[in-house]
Amino acid sequence: MHVLVAAMAAALCVPAAGIGSGNGLPTTIGKGEGQLNLIAWEGYTQPQWVKPFEKATGCQVHAKYAGSSDEMVTLMRQGGGTQYDGVSASGDASLRLIYGKDVQPVNPNLIPDFKNFIPALQSPPHNTIGGVHYGISLQWGPNTLLYNTKLVKPAPTSWSIIYSPKYKGKVTVPDNPIQIADAALYLSKAQPSLGIKDPYELDQAQFNAAINLLKQQKPLIKKYWALASDEIDLFKNGDAVVGASWPYQTNTLKADKVAVADLIPKEGATGWADTWMMSAHAKHPNCMYKWMAWVSTPKVQAEQAIYFGETPANTKACPIMNTLSPGSAAQYHCGASASYFDSIKFWKTPVAACGNGKNDCMDYTAWQQAWTQLKS
Amino acid sequence: MAVRAADLQTPGRPLRAARLRLTGFFWSHPWTKALLLLGPPLLAFGLVYLASLVALFVSSFWTVNPFTTEIEHAWNLGNFRTIFESPAYRTIAFRTIGIAAAVTITDAILAFPLGYFMARVARPRTRAMLFVAVLLPLWSSYLIRVYIWRLILDQDGILNWTLGKLGLGSVGLAYSNWAVWIIFSYVWLPFMILPVFGALERIPESLLEASRDLGAGGFQTLRRVVLPLALPGVVAGSIFTFSLTLGDYVTPLLAGGASSQFIGNVVYQSVGISNNVPFAAAFATIPLAVMAVYLLIARKLGAFEAM
Numbered sequence: 001m002h003v004l005v006a007a008m009a010a011a012l013c014v015p016a017a018g019i020g021s022g023n024g025l026p027t028t029i030g031k032g033e034g035q036l037n038l039i040a041w042e043g044y045t046q047p048q049w050v051k052p053f054e055k056a057t058g059c060q061v062h063a064k065y066a067g068s069s070d071e072m073v074t075l076m077r078q079g080g081g082t083q084y085d086g087v088s089a090s091g092d093a094s095l096r097l098i099y100g101k102d103v104q105p106v107n108p109n110l111i112p113d114f115k116n117f118i119p120a121l122q123s124p125p126h127n128t129i130g131g132v133h134y135g136i137s138l139q140w141g142p143n144t145l146l147y148n149t150k151l152v153k154p155a156p157t158s159w160s161i162i163y164s165p166k167y168k169g170k171v172t173v174p175d176n177p178i179q180i181a182d183a184a185l186y187l188s189k190a191q192p193s194l195g196i197k198d199p200y201e202l203d204q205a206q207f208n209a210a211i212n213l214l215k216q217q218k219p220l221i222k223k224y225w226a227l228a229s230d231e232i233d234l235f236k237n238g239d240a241v242v243g244a245s246w247p248y249q250t251n252t253l254k255a256d257k258v259a260v261a262d263l264i265p266k267e268g269a270t271g272w273a274d275t276w277m278m279s280a281h282a283k284h285p286n287c288m289y290k291w292m293a294w295v296s297t298p299k300v301q302a303e304q305a306i307y308f309g310e311t312p313a314n315t316k317a318c319p320i321m322n323t324l325s326p327g328s329a330a331q332y333h334c335g336a337s338a339s340y341f342d343s344i345k346f347w348k349t350p351v352a353a354c355g356n357g358k359n360d361c362m363d364y365t366a367w368q369q370a371w372t373q374l375k376s
Numbered sequence: 377m378a379v380r381a382a383d384l385q386t387p388g389r390p391l392r393a394a395r396l397r398l399t400g401f402f403w404s405h406p407w408t409k410a411l412l413l414l415g416p417p418l419l420a421f422g423l424v425y426l427a428s429l430v431a432l433f434v435s436s437f438w439t440v441n442p443f444t445t446e447i448e449h450a451w452n453l454g455n456f457r458t459i460f461e462s463p464a465y466r467t468i469a470f471r472t473i474g475i476a477a478a479v480t481i482t483d484a485i486l487a488f489p490l491g492y493f494m495a496r497v498a499r500p501r502t503r504a505m506l507f508v509a510v511l512l513p514l515w516s517s518y519l520i521r522v523y524i525w526r527l528i529l530d531q532d533g534i535l536n537w538t539l540g541k542l543g544l545g546s547v548g549l550a551y552s553n554w555a556v557w558i559i560f561s562y563v564w565l566p567f568m569i570l571p572v573f574g575a576l577e578r579i580p581e582s583l584l585e586a587s588r589d590l591g592a593g594g595f596q597t598l599r600r601v602v603l604p605l606a607l608p609g610v611v612a613g614s615i616f617t618f619s620l621t622l623g624d625y626v627t628p629l630l631a632g633g634a635s636s637q638f639i640g641n642v643v644y645q646s647v648g649i650s651n652n653v654p655f656a657a658a659f660a661t662i663p664l665a666v667m668a669v670y671l672l673i674a675r676k677l678g679a680f681e682a683m
Contacts, residue, residue, distance in 0.1 A: 074651040169548060221634035223551040238531035239550050368650060375637055376464035 025107040033284035038063045039087040049300040059287035069093035085282040090272040091126035092347040103277040113296040121313040127275040135277035136292045141310030142269035144262040146245035159186040172243035175224035177371035183210040189267040201354035207362040247309025271344035436657035455658035472639045476621035479560040480614045483568040491572035525559045551633040568613035575609020611679035622663045
């Protein structure tokens with residue numbers, strides 16, 4: 001997170017560097033093309049804010065849900081990258097998309113609410129390279145520990161519950177290689193001798209320790225969930241009582257009167273900071289700009305934050321959140337302090353050249369292979 | 377042709393005359409008719425079916441750049457080496473083949489008595505009703521049937537509810553290879569019943585009478601006469617149940633547990649998530665090879681005559 005803070009500071013020193021006419025970026029949003037094809041996380045394109053958008057702009061939204069960052073990257077590349085106009089990429093997909101030239105720079109001056117974003121999300125390193133913005137930040141939040149309040153007692157305080165045999169056959173975690181980071185985060189506190197500082201920067205020994213923990217966890221797992229709705233079914237039907245989750249599942253289950261609660265355990269949490277990015281070959285760029293502007297407005301930001309259970313980038317959304325659902329702004333840390341923001345280990349793509357200067361970290365290919373082997 | 381020759385001489389009908397000349401041409405050159413009839417389906421078979429298999433096989437020797445995920449057209453055996461050397465992929469291949477075999481055996485055991493009843497015992501009315509009962513599930517979506525089974529097998533599902541009412545406790549079948557096996561056995565059962573029924577129906581009654589005349593009991597007749605004669609039908613049905621299970625990925629995805637990956641799931645993930653089409657192609661050649669061997673054995677057992 002030091003990198004983030006540094007980049008943030010740099011961006012503040014040179015406000016809107018590289019933006020303006022002369023660099024090929026549009027300076028106005030033209031007429032909408034009538035269509036908009038999006039790849040989104042489940043719950044990100046709800047009729048509640050999509051329908052008014054379609055009415056206001058005439059852009060018909062066609063959204064496809066993806067279950068993981070890997071799937072988002074692949075979908076963005078399929079068909080020469082012309083199939084989709086935009087993607088709600090998390091931090092572990094955004095850099096892959098930028099360096100893979102799958103997304104194009106955007107002009108944040110065309111997004112009126114951009115100036116109301118918390119400073120940390122105006123030019124974060126996961127979507128802004130050398131002052132060039134490759135997307136507009138959206139929302140962020142932690143991956144939580146979800147549990148059945150009737151069957152899991154006492155209430156958990158630590159991630160250790162999903163690694164302990166007490167709830168054998170009743171545990172569920174995401175089917176996603178980035179889950180290795182959750183194991184590493186737990187080990188960073190449970191086994192300090194491993195010296196894990198960043199759960200995405202693991203050398204061979206630290207990586208092996210995380211994989212071993214996951215191997216021990218495997219017999220406890222009911223199912224590795226691929227879509228949020230899978231986990232909702234598991235909790236609803238009593239097949240799982242504890243698991244790694246997103247707040248979205250908690251909200252949906254509570255709305256269905258299932259006795260669940262979630263928390264950020266004492267070890268902390270991994271999390272996501274999502275960005276709407278525009279495909280390099282977008283067929284409907286004006287509609288995409290209109291969409292990015294729309295989802296940045298305080299009202300939509302508040303609606304999405306409450307629906308999914310995450311924190312809006314736009315600080316103006318906080319009072320609206322409280323109007324929609326009293327106390328929700330505090331519950332989801334709206335306008336949170338920089339220290340809370342920094343306490344979440346946001347998803348990023350593991351690379352060999354990590355912070356230690358030795359180039360010996362396990363890269364994402366190794367993570368993917370280890371995950372495939374774990375699941376076999 | 378004599379009548380047509382007479383028609384030909386009728387004046388003032390040029391269109392009819394042309395048509396008759398064409399008929400005459402086809403009659404004197406029979407191979408042109410065959411070519412015209414078989415050409416389009418053969419062309420479709422060659423281009424759409426075989427060419428895509430060739431493309432699959434060829435691309436399995438390529439690799440993907442790990443960072444950009446662009447396909448690199450450099451010939452190598454890397455994908456196959458990964459599959460054979462990694463215990464993970466071996467486990468997945470053996471699991472797929474093992475469950476496919478288990479499903480086939482289960483369906484054969486279930487289908488034989490039902491097929492026998494339908495073919496030799498039931499009256500025409502009962503037989504018709506049984507046919508409807510066997511085929512009706514095929515009219516509903518495969519996906520819906522898998523989801524319904526999920527509801528049955530869930531921890532709080534119908535099965536455990538019933539067991540609980542009977543005071544038998546509960547079973548944890550949901551999201552496991554057991555669930556995958558049960559669901560596959562259910563969805564592919566009609567594909568086994570129909571060929572088994574066909575084979576049993578074709579056994580001449582006289583052979584069974586002869587067996588009895590020669591002093592064989594019911595069980596001996598079944599074992600020495602009915603089973604060998606019905607075997608081609610069972611093998612024909614097994615081609616469907618085995619290959620359909622071998623290529624499926626939806627049921628393991630929806631109803632499988634922590635260790636329920638099938639070959640199809642790895643192919644799906646390689647294409648849909650890691651964008652590694654060459655590896656998917658390489659792994660997809662394994663079921664192809666397994667099926668090729670299976671079909672050779674099935675042919676030896678006379679399955680193709682029973683279809």
